[in-house]
Amino acid sequence: xxxxxxxxxxxxxxxxxxxxxxxxxxxxxxxxxxxxxxxxxxxxxxxxxxxxxxxxxxxxxxxxxxxxxxxxxxxxxxxxxxxxxxxxxxxxxxxxxxxxxxxxxxxxxxxxx
Amino acid sequence: xxxxxxxxxxxxxxxxxxxxxxxxxxxxxxxxxxxxxxxxxxxxxxxxxxxxxxxxxxxxxxxxxxxxxxxxxxxxxxxxxxxxxxxxxxxxxxxxxxxxxxxxxxxxxxxxxxxx
Numbered sequence: 001x002x003x004x005x006x007x008x009x010x011x012x013x014x015x016x017x018x019x020x021x022x023x024x025x026x027x028x029x030x031x032x033x034x035x036x037x038x039x040x041x042x043x044x045x046x047x048x049x050x051x052x053x054x055x056x057x058x059x060x061x062x063x064x065x066x067x068x069x070x071x072x073x074x075x076x077x078x079x080x081x082x083x084x085x086x087x088x089x090x091x092x093x094x095x096x097x098x099x100x101x102x103x104x105x106x107x108x109x110x111x112x113x
Numbered sequence: 114x115x116x117x118x119x120x121x122x123x124x125x126x127x128x129x130x131x132x133x134x135x136x137x138x139x140x141x142x143x144x145x146x147x148x149x150x151x152x153x154x155x156x157x158x159x160x161x162x163x164x165x166x167x168x169x170x171x172x173x174x175x176x177x178x179x180x181x182x183x184x185x186x187x188x189x190x191x192x193x194x195x196x197x198x199x200x201x202x203x204x205x206x207x208x209x210x211x212x213x214x215x216x217x218x219x220x221x222x223x224x225x226x227x228x229x
Contacts, residue, residue, distance in 0.1 A: 004155075032215070043117070043203050043220030044156070051214055089155055098163075099144065099207055099216055100171065103155035 003027045004092050006104035014112050019077040021107050023090035026071060030092040034101070035064060035075045038087045047088075048075070051095060080111045116140045117221035119204050125227045126194050134189045134224050136204030145187040146218070147171075147179060150201040159202075162187055194228040201225055 005024045013019045023033075031052035036044035050057040050064045050073070057064050063076045077084055087108050091101040117138045126132050138145065143164050148156040148171075158171030160179040168179055176198060180188045191198055204221040 006155075009153075034218070036220075041222070043205075043222050046217050046219070049215055049217070053214075091156075095214065095216075098161060098169065099209075099218070100146075100158055100161065101148075101156070101218060103148075103157070105153055105155045 001026075002105075003030075004090060004102045004104040006088075006090060006107050008107050009105070010108040010110070012110045012112060013080050015082060016079045019075075019080045019084065019109055019111070021075045021077075021088050021090075021109065023073045023075075023104050024071060025073075025092050025102075027092070027102070028071075029094050030102070032093050032095040033064070033066060033073050034091045034093075035062075036089045036091060037084075038089065038106070044089060077109075082111050082113060085109060085111045117204060117206055117219055119202075119221040119224050121224060122222065123225045125229065127229055128195055130194050132191045132194055132226070134202055134204075134226070136187045136189070136221055138185050138187075138204075138206045138219075138221075140206055140208070140219065141184070142206035142208055142219075143184065144207045145181070146205040146207070147177075147187065147189045148203045148205065149173070149198075150203065150223075156203060159189065191226075191228075194226075196228045199226060199228045 034049040035047040038044045087106045090104045146161040147159040162181045202224045209216045
């Protein structure tokens with residue numbers, strides 16, 4: 001039972017364009033969502049988060065959108081840069097309690113020059 | 114200096130051997146977590162700890178045990194390693210915002226474990 005799903009294993013985008021990574025969840029108890037970036041041989045690095053009281057959170061080139069009714073979130077990267085090439089994980093949890101993250105399978109983003 | 118460190122970074126071991134993976138953090142956080150990553154499955158929670166006296170099972174704790182020796186140290190043991198425990202293992206800590214409305218989880222660099 002995959003509670004958090006990233007249905008695109010990979011995505012290729014041209015440098016300078018927008019990258020859109022998608023994530024769906026099924027558990028209505030989730031009210032806090034995070035995006036992580038992971039390079040090979042490194043641990044995941046926190047990028048941006050959003051709580052369910054918001055529908056958008058922006059940090060520089062990164063914006064996360066949350067559609068609670070559709071149980072869907074997306075990460076927008078504008079403009080995309082070669083250094084953005086990595087695997088991106090979305091994760092979800094209940095803000096109260098143990099903060100146990102449930103991760104999606106990851107999307108490998110490749111930015112082409 | 115890294116805030117969350119893991120040792121060893123790579124380990125190859127044989128089926129049936131006992132192995133310990135160690136995690137240390139310098140952030141002074143109370144909460145520590147162990148995850149494993151398998152290809153195509155993302156990260157899954159093995160165990161977590163809120164303090165030295167509090168240990169909790171995660172989603173996939175069978176075949177694993179943990180020890181919280183101090184606030185800064187959280188070790189993961191495989192009592193009798195088996196090949197399907199071959200994976201990347203990550204330790205993490207967490208910090209809650211003062212309002213409790215957000216948090217960030219910091220991950221170590223990972224341990225690549227191969228069980229032959």
